[in-house]
Amino acid sequence: MAAGEDVLWDAADKGMRTVPRLRRMAVAACCLGFFGLVMWAESDVRWAVSAAVAYLLVEIAYGAWDRRRLVEARIVPGEAGGGARLRLRRAGGRITDHDPRQVTRVLVVHDNVDGSARLRLRVRGRPLFFGRPGRPPALTTWRRTCPQADVGDRSARWGMPGIPD
Structure with a gap:
């Protein structure tokens, strides 16, 4: 497989x-x-308005957080014969390139229920990147691409509801 x-x-x-x-x-x-409307005549309606405002604020915060989640990470060749670059694409459409040697930690969290996994990626000088659920990747590729990173995986800390561990 080519580097791109x-x-x-x-x-x-x-x-x-x-x-x-x-x-x-x-x-x-x-x-x-x-x-x-049901409660309008009998009591104070401020609770409905404040509940709607609280729900709207939570939905806006979740939407802003979800736009920053990673949907794709790939290794691409660098410009002018330079080293390979790590290209991260987010759900909002933003694409950034990073030096693979700047990656300090790669953690793949395996889901206990459906076999999917989530990615947590830490790049030096950047906030923690979270990945949307996807197929578990091969950790050897991450180790080869980011040689200075602490690459690991673990199972999720929760089990299936109703099933004893």
Whole structure:
């Protein structure tokens, strides 16, 4: 496989999930509006308005966090004969290139339920990168690409509900 074709991380879902988020917000607004109308004559309605505002703030915060999650990491050849670069693509569409020697930690967290995995990537001088769920990658490729990184994996810290561990 050529250096430009090495995919280190590939998420199962690469979209922005806009339609489910809008559907969720519409259902919550309808329910809160209905409860507000029912309770309008008998009591104070401020709880419905404050619940709607709190839900909207949580949804905005989750959307901002979800846009920063990694959906793809690949190794690409550097410009002008330089070394290979680590190209990270986020769910919001932003693409950044990093030096693989600057990666300090790669952690793959395996899900106990469906066999998928999540990526946690730490690059020196940058905040922690979180990856969307995807197929577990080969750790040997990460070790070869990022020789100075602490590469490891672990199982998730929770089990299936109702199943004794």
